[in-house]
Amino acid sequence: MSFTIPIGPYHPALEEPCKVQVICEGEIVQDVSLSVKYNFRGVEWLAERRNYHQAIALVERVCGICSNVHALTFCNALEGLAGLTVPERAQYIRTIMVELERLTSHALWAGIAAEVMGFQTLFMTCFAMREQLMDLLETISGNRIHYGMNCIGGVTRDLANPEAVRITVRRVRQTVTDQLIPLFTEDKTIHARCSGIGQMTKEQAVAWGAVGPTARASGLTEDIRQTSPYAAYNQLEFKVPVETSGDVFARVVVRLLEMVESCHIVEQALDQIPPGPIHHGPIFVEIPRGEAVARAEAPRGELFYYVSSDGTDIPCRVKIRTPSFVNLPTVRLMMLQANLADVPLINASIDPCYSCTSR
Amino acid sequence: MDLEEIREHLGSMEVWVNKAKAWWLETPNLDVEKMARLMVDIGSRLVTVTASRVPEGEFRIIYHWDLQGQLLNFVTLTHQATLPSIMSISPVADWIEREIHDYFAVDFAGRKLPTLVLSEKDPPGIFSWNFLWKGKEGGHA
Amino acid sequence: MSWEKVFFALLIFPGLLYAVPTAWLMLWLERKFRARMQGRIGPPFYQPFFDFVKLMAKRRVLRPSFDSIFMMGLPLVSVSAGLLALALLPISSDSRGFAGDLVLLVAFLEVPSLCSVLAGFASRSIFGQVGATREAILSITYNLPFLTAIVALAYSAQSLRLVDIAASPAGGVRALAVLTICLCLPVKLRINPFSVSNAEQEIYSGPATEFSGPQLAMWELAHGLEWVALTGLVVCLGLTFRTGTWIGDFAIYTSLSLVLVILLTILATGTARLKIQQAARFYWRWGMGLSLVALILGVFPDIERFIR
Amino acid sequence: MNIFSVLLKNLRMGPATLRFPEEVPYPKGFHGPVKIHTEKCICCGMCAYVCVSGAVRVAEHKDNCEWVYSPGLCTFCGKCVSVCPVEALHMAAKSAPSYFNTKALDEVHLVPYSPCPECGRPTPPVREVLRAKAFKGVAPNVLVKSLICQRCRQKDSQRALVSIQVKGEPPPSRSDK
Numbered sequence: 014m015s016f017t018i019p020i021g022p023y024h025p026a027l028e029e030p031c032k033v034q035v036i037c038e039g040e041i042v043q044d045v046s047l048s049v050k051y052n053f054r055g056v057e058w059l060a061e062r063r064n065y066h067q068a069i070a071l072v073e074r075v076c077g078i079c080s081n082v083h084a085l086t087f088c089n090a091l092e093g094l095a096g097l098t099v100p101e102r103a104q105y106i107r108t109i110m111v112e113l114e115r116l117t118s119h120a121l122w123a124g125i126a127a128e129v130m131g132f133q134t135l136f137m138t139c140f141a142m143r144e145q146l147m148d149l150l151e152t153i154s155g156n157r158i159h160y161g162m163n164c165i166g167g168v169t170r171d172l173a174n175p176e177a178v179r180i181t182v183r184r185v186r187q188t189v190t191d192q193l194i195p196l197f198t199e200d201k202t203i204h205a206r207c208s209g210i211g212q213m214t215k216e217q218a219v220a221w222g223a224v225g226p227t228a229r230a231s232g233l234t235e236d237i238r239q240t241s242p243y244a245a246y247n248q249l250e251f252k253v254p255v256e257t258s259g260d261v262f263a264r265v266v267v268r269l270l271e272m273v274e275s276c277h278i279v280e281q282a283l284d285q286i287p288p289g290p291i292h293h294g295p296i297f298v299e300i301p302r303g304e305a306v307a308r309a310e311a312p313r314g315e316l317f318y319y320v321s322s323d324g325t326d327i328p329c330r331v332k333i334r335t336p337s338f339v340n341l342p343t344v345r346l347m348m349l350q351a352n353l354a355d356v357p358l359i360n361a362s363i364d365p366c367y368s369c370t371s372r
Numbered sequence: 373m374d375l376e377e378i379r380e381h382l383g384s385m386e387v388w389v390n391k392a393k394a395w396w397l398e399t400p401n402l403d404v405e406k407m408a409r410l411m412v413d414i415g416s417r418l419v420t421v422t423a424s425r426v427p428e429g430e431f432r433i434i435y436h437w438d439l440q441g442q443l444l445n446f447v448t449l450t451h452q453a454t455l456p457s458i459m460s461i462s463p464v465a466d467w468i469e470r471e472i473h474d475y476f477a478v479d480f481a482g483r484k485l486p487t488l489v490l491s492e493k494d495p496p497g498i499f500s501w502n503f504l505w506k507g508k509e510g511g512h513a
Numbered sequence: 514m515s516w517e518k519v520f521f522a523l524l525i526f527p528g529l530l531y532a533v534p535t536a537w538l539m540l541w542l543e544r545k546f547r548a549r550m551q552g553r554i555g556p557p558f559y560q561p562f563f564d565f566v567k568l569m570a571k572r573r574v575l576r577p578s579f580d581s582i583f584m585m586g587l588p589l590v591s592v593s594a595g596l597l598a599l600a601l602l603p604i605s606s607d608s609r610g611f612a613g614d615l616v617l618l619v620a621f622l623e624v625p626s627l628c629s630v631l632a633g634f635a636s637r638s639i640f641g642q643v644g645a646t647r648e649a650i651l652s653i654t655y656n657l658p659f660l661t662a663i664v665a666l667a668y669s670a671q672s673l674r675l676v677d678i679a680a681s682p683a684g685g686v687r688a689l690a691v692l693t694i695c696l697c698l699p700v701k702l703r704i705n706p707f708s709v710s711n712a713e714q715e716i717y718s719g720p721a722t723e724f725s726g727p728q729l730a731m732w733e734l735a736h737g738l739e740w741v742a743l744t745g746l747v748v749c750l751g752l753t754f755r756t757g758t759w760i761g762d763f764a765i766y767t768s769l770s771l772v773l774v775i776l777l778t779i780l781a782t783g784t785a786r787l788k789i790q791q792a793a794r795f796y797w798r799w800g801m802g803l804s805l806v807a808l809i810l811g812v813f814p815d816i817e818r819f820i821r
Numbered sequence: 822m823n824i825f826s827v828l829l830k831n832l833r834m835g836p837a838t839l840r841f842p843e844e845v846p847y848p849k850g851f852h853g854p855v856k857i858h859t860e861k862c863i864c865c866g867m868c869a870y871v872c873v874s875g876a877v878r879v880a881e882h883k884d885n886c887e888w889v890y891s892p893g894l895c896t897f898c899g900k901c902v903s904v905c906p907v908e909a910l911h912m913a914a915k916s917a918p919s920y921f922n923t924k925a926l927d928e929v930h931l932v933p934y935s936p937c938p939e940c941g942r943p944t945p946p947v948r949e950v951l952r953a954k955a956f957k958g959v960a961p962n963v964l965v966k967s968l969i970c971q972r973c974r975q976k977d978s979q980r981a982l983v984s985i986q987v988k989g990e991p992p993p994s995r996s997d998k
Contacts, residue, residue: 018639026714040643040789053489057475058499063873070873070898093392129714131705131786137551138827141837148848155852155912161898169903173850196824202706202785222417222464235417240441241393305392306436306443308419317436319422334420334436342467353643354788357714371489552831553838783824 015043018353022051026129026357029367033344033360040353045345053371060331065091065165065300068328072318073159075333076369078121081114082311084163087331089243090307090320091165095300097293103167104245105286109178110153110162111244111309112275112282116185117146118312119272122364123193126265129361130206135196142188149181165300166293175283182283186276194269207262211347211359214259221346222339225314226271227363230256230263237310249281261355261362268364300326311336313364335369375444378414382407382446394443402448404435408458408465411437411444418464419443423472425499429453431478450478457483475499522600526763527745532599535767536737537561539744539774546778561737568730583635584724587628588731594624595738602742602749603676604766615673619663622746625739626652626701629710632732633720644719647789648710654793655700658800661808662693666750669811675749683753685817689807691751696800698743698777700792702736706784707792744770744777852897853913854926857888861909862932864888864945868901868910877901884943888930893923907950937970944970 021032030051036044056075060068073084085107092099099107124139147157154160154170162168172178197203213223218231228235236253238246254270256263304321314336321329340363347359375388375395384399411418419436426432426449433455435446448455457480459465469480470488477497479485487494522528540561548555576584598621601614626648633645667673670681681687700707711719721732748769756762787795810817839845847853855868855877864886869879876895880887895917902910920926934943947968956964966977 016639018643025717050487050489050491055498061499064870066871066900066904067873070871070896070900073898074896090392127785131708131712131714132784133547134551134782134824134828135785137553141552148845151851152848155848155850155899156897159896159898161852161900164900164903169899170850192827196827200785200824202787205787205791206785219415219417220463222419222462235438235441241443303391306394306445307392308443315419315438317419319434319436321424330422330424332420332422332424338420338467338471339464342464352788352790354709354712354715549836550828550831552834552836554836554840779825779828783828 020356020360022048024357026361027367028125031365031367033348033356035348035353035356037353042348042351042353042356045348047341047345049341049367049370051371052368054368056372057331057333060328062327064326065328068331069163069165070161072331072333073161073163075335075372076366077158078118078366079114079311079313079316079369080159081162082111082309082316083333084161085111085244086307086309086311086316086318087320088163088165089309090305090318091298091300093307094303094305094320094322095165095298097166097298099167099293100290101245101287102171102289103291103293105282106168106172106291107163108245108249109172109279109282109286110150110160110168112279113146113150113153113178113182114160115312116182116272116275116279117143117150118364119268119275120146122268122312122361123197123265126358126361127197127203129357130203132200132203135203138188138192138196142185142193145181146185149178152177164292165298168291171291172286175286178279179283182276182279186273189269189272189276193272197265197269204262206355206358207260207265208258209260209262210351210355211261211264211362212259213343213347215257217343217346218259221343223314223343224339225310225312225336226264226267227314227340227343229254230267231259232257235315237308237315241308243307243309245282245285248285249278251278251281261358264362300324300328313337313366313369314340333372335366335372337363337366337370341365341370378410378444381410394445396445396447398447400449402446404448404458405456405461407435407446408461411439412462414439416444418458418462418468421465421468421472423476423478425476431476433472433478453477454479454481456481459483519600523596527599527602527604527741527766528596532596532738532741533734535741535770536734537565539740539771540733540737542771542774543740543778543781546775547782550779550782561733565730565733568725568733569727571726573726573728580635580637584632584728585731587632587635588724588728588735591625591628591735592731592738594621594628595735595742597621598742599738599745601675602745603679604745604749604762611674613673614675615663615667615678618675618746619660622701622742623652623656625735628735629720632724636720636723638723640716640718640722641720643716644710644712644722647712647716648720650789651700651707651710651792654796655697655800658693658796658804659697659701661801661804662690662697665804665807665811666690668808669814679749679752679755685820686807686811686814687750687753689803689810691747693800693804693807694747694750696796696803698747698773699780700796701743702739702777704777705781706787708781708786709789709792712786740774741770744773747773847914847916849914851912851914851916852899853915854892854895854897854917855890855901856911856913857890857930858909858911859888859930859932861907861948861950862886862888862946863907863909863948863951864932864934865906867904867906871900871904873898873900881945884934886932886934886945888932890928890930891923892917892926892928893920906954907948937968937973938965939969939973942970942972 015036015038018035018037019032020035021027022030032048034046035042060071063071069084069087072087073080075083120139120143124136127135150160151157154162162170213231215232218228218233234253234255239253251274254267256267300322302322302324307318309316316336317334319332323329344360344363348356351359384397386398389396416437416439419438422434423431431450431453433448433450437444457469459469467488470485472478473485474487474490474496476499524530541558545555598618601618630645630649633641665686666678669686670678703711724732748766866879868877874894874896876891878889899912902912917926935946937944952967956967
C-alpha cells in the first residue's frame with residue numbers, strides 16, 4: 014500500500030516553507046515531488062524598477078543567511094560593466110566578510126543537521142558558536158544579518174578592529190576542530206544516521222549541475238574561488254576539501270573542513286590586508302550600456318548574477334541564479350528508495366535555501 | 373576543444389567577444405539542441421539560462437555554460453516566443469525552463485512546463501503583469 | 514489487601530496525590546537538566562504544572578462526536594492505567610499485593626503505548642498513522658526482551674507476586690533482568706535515541722499530532738505518570754534493601770527514581786535519534802541477549818552456582 | 822572530544838543564555854534608526870534616492886523641506902548615512918522599540934530654508950562643510966555665488982550669456998537645439 018506524506022510547507026525540520034511530497038511504500042520512498050513556490054517575492058522583477066543603489070540593498074535581501082555574497086556578486090557584475098578597479102583594501106574586507114558569512118552559514122547548517130537528526134545538544138553547540146560570529150559581524154558592520162557592506166566600487170565601512178576578528182576566528186577554529194569535527198565524525202548515533210544515505214554519484218552531480226559542497230561531496234573539485242577568483246582570493250592560499258562517497262556523511266565532512274579553511278583564509282587576509290582607501294571614489298558611478306555576468310562561491314555553492322544596463326540608473330535586467338536552485342532538484346535523486354526517516358535529513362544535507370530558490 | 377572549434381561546430385558566423393571575464397557569442401539563429409549536446413559532450417556544465425525582453429515581442433535568451441572555470445555565453449533569440457527544450461540533454465534545464473516560462477511565458481517546445489514559482493492558477497509571464505506596478509518607474513511607490 | 518489500603522494506594526501514595534506532582538517534577542527535572550547540559554537556563558520548576566493548566570484552559574477543537582470520544586477517552590485510559598500500575602508497586606516492606614499482580618502490572622504498563630497506537634489511528638492524520646505504526650513495531654521489539662526479563666525474575670523468585678520478587682535475594686538473574694528493564698526504559702518513554710514514534714523532525718509528534726487542549730494535557734500527564742511508574746518499577750525491583758519504615762522507603766524510592774531520571778536525561782541529551790531498524794536491531798541483539806541469559810540462569814540456577 | 826565531556830563542560834560553565842529583561846550591550850557602530858541633524862541638512866535628497874524601502878522621504882515645500890523617516894519601513898542598511906555629503910545623518914546605537922503600527926514611530930523633521938542673499942526668497946540651505954568640499958580652490962567672487970538660489974543663478978548665467986553676445990557672437994537660433 015502506498016501513501017502520500019506531505020512534508021511541509023510548514024514542518025519542524027524545514028526552516029522555510031517548502032513542500033516535499035513523498036510517496037511511500039511502507040517507509041520506503043517511491044517518488045518525490047518538490048514545490049518551492051511559497052516564498053516567491055519577484056526580486057528580479059523588483060530590481061528592474063529600482064536604481065542601482067536600491068537594487069544592492071534589494072538583492073541583499075534575497076537570502077537571510079548568505080546576504081553579503083549576493084550584494085558582492087551584484088557589485089562585481091556592475092564593476093565589470095563599468096570597468097572599475099576596486100581598491101585592494103576593499104577587496105580584502107569583502108573577502109573577510111564573505112568568509113565570515115560562510116562560517117556563519119555552515120555553523121547554522123551544522124546545527125540544523127544535528128537538530129534534524131534529533132541531536133539537540135549538538136544543535137545548541139553549533140548555535141552557541143554561530144552566536145560569536147554573529148556578534149563579530151555585528152561589530153564589523155552594525156547589523157547581525159544584511160550587513161550592507163558592499164557598494165559599487167568598494168565597501169561602505171572599514172574594518173575598525175582587526176584584532177577582534179582574529180580572536181573570534183581563533184576561538185571558532187578551536188571549537189570546530191576540538192568539538193564539532195570529532196562529534197560529527199566519531200559519534201556512533203550520527204554515523205548510524207548519516208553514512209550511506211542520500212547517495213549522489215559524480216555523474217549525477219555533473220548532469221544535474223550540482224554546485225558547492227553538495228557537488229564536492231560527490232567528487233567534483235570545482236570551486237569558483239579557485240577557478241575564477243574574485244575579491245582577493247587570487248592572493249590567498251587555501252585548499253578545497255573534496256570527498257568522494259557522495260552520501261550525507263560526505264557532505265557533513267566537506268562542510269566541516271570548509272569551516273576550518275575559512276578560518277585559515279580570514280587569518281591570512283588579516284595578515285595581508287594593506288592600508289589604503291576602501292572605496293573607488295565617487296559615490297555615484299555611471300553604469301554604461303551593456304551586460305555583464307559575475308560569479309561567486311556562496312556558502313551553498315556557485316552564485317551567478319547577470320546584469321544588463323541601458324545607460325540609465327535603473328538596471329534593465331537582473332538575473333540571479335542561486336546555488337540552491339540547482340542543488341534542490343538533486344534531492345529527488347537522493348531520496349528515491351530512501352527511508353522516510355531519512356527524508357528530512359537528506360533534504361537538510363544539501364543546505365537548501367528556499368527563499369533563494371524561489372526569490 | 374577551444375572556443376573557435378565550438379564556434380565552427382555550431383556554424384556561427386559571429387565572433388567571440390570577451391566582456392568582463394566572460395566570453396559571449398551572439399547567434400540569432402542558434403541551434404540550441406546542437407549547442408547543448410556539444411557542450412554536454414565536452415563536459416561543460418549549464419550554469420543557467422537568462423531571458424530578457426527585446427522590443428519586437430521576442431525574447432533574448434542567453435545560455436551560460438561553465439567550461440573548466442570559463443564562462444561561455446551563447447546569446448540567441450526566440451522565434452514566436454518559442455525555443456526547443458534542452459531538458460532531455462541537460463536535466464538542469466528542467467527548473468530553469470519552468471522558471472523562465474513563469475517569468476516571460478516563453479515556450480520551450482518538446483516538454484510540459486508546470487509552474488515553478490507561481491501557483492497553478494496564475495497566468496505565466498509576471499514580467500508583463502503591468503497592473504502590479506502603480507508607482508513611477510525607478511522610484512518607490 | 515483491605516479496601517482502605519487500596520484506596521490509599523490509588524489516591525494518595527503512590528497514587529494520585531503523590532504521582533501527579535512527582536510526574537510534573539520529573540518532567541521538569543528532565544527539561545531543566547537537559548537545558549543545563551546544553552548551556553541554557555531552562556524552565557522554572559512549576560512549568561509543567563502551568564503547561565497543564567494552560568492546556569486545560571484551551572478551547573476544544575470540534576470533531577465528529579465519535580472521534581472526540583476516542584480522543585478524550587484514550588488519554589484518560591492512559592492516565593488511569595499509569596495510576597493503577599503505580600498502586601501495585603511494592604514500595605515499602607509492609608505492602609502485601611496479591612497473587613498474580615505482576616501480570617496485571619505488566620498489562621497496565623503496556624496500556625499507554627497501546628492507547629497511543631489507537632490514538633494515532635483514530636486521529637486520522639497521516640503523521641499520526643505513521644507514528645502509530647512505528648509505535649506498534651517498537652512495542653513488539655522492546656516487549657520481547659522486557660517480558661523475557663519479567664519471566665526470568667518471576668521464575669527465579671518462583672512467584673508472580675511483586676512483593677516476593679522484591680524480597681527475593683539479589684543475584685545474577687535479578688541484576689541482568691533489571692538491566693534489561695533499564696534498557697527498555699528509553700524506548701518505553703520515547704526519549705532519545707529511541708524517540709522514533711514521536712520524531713518531531715520527521716512526523717511532528719507522531720500519534721499526538723492531532724491532539725490539542727485538554728486532550729493533549731492528559732497525554733502529557735500520562736507521559737509523566739509513565740516516567741513515575743517505570744522508574745519506580747526499576748527501583749522497586751532493583752533495590753533489594755528496605756529500611757522497614759514507611760518514611761525511609763518513601764525517601765529512598767523517590768530519590769532513586771529522580772537519579773534514574775537524570776541518568777536517562779543524560780542518555781537522551783548525548784545521542785541522536787536512531788532509525789526504527791537500528792532501534793529494533795539494538796533491542797533484538799542486546800536486549801534479547803541479556804534477557805535470555807537471565808532466563809537461562811533463572812531456569813537453571815545451577816549454572817550460576819557453578820560460575821560462582 | 823566526547824559528547825559527554827561537552828555536556829559536563831556546559832554543566833560546569835553554567836548557562837550561556839540570558840533571562841529576558843537582561844540584554845547584551847549594543848556594539849559600537851550599531852545600525853539603529855536613522856537620526857538627522859537638521860542644522861546640517863542641505864535637502865539634496867540623496868538619502869531618499871538610495872533608500873530601498875522608502876523609509877526616508879524628502880518633500881520640498883515653499884519655505885522649508887520636510888524630512889520624513891519611518892523606522893517601521895527601514896531595513897537599517899545604512900546606505901543613506903554613507904551617501905550623505907554633509908554627514909547630517911547618523912544611526913542610533915540602539916534598536917528601535919517594538920511597535921504595533923508601522924506608522925507609530927514615524928518622524929517628521931523640518932529643515933528651514935534660508936533666504937537667498939540676492940533676492941531674499943527662501944532657498945535650500947548651503948552648509949560650510951559642503952562649500953569647503955565642493956568649491957575647493959575657487960575664486961572668492963565665484964564662491965559667493967554658491968549661496969544664491971537657483972533662480973538667481975539662472976539669471977546670473979543668462980546675464981553672462983548676454984554679455985558674451987554683446988561681444989559679437991551671433992545668438993543661437995531656436996531651431997539649432
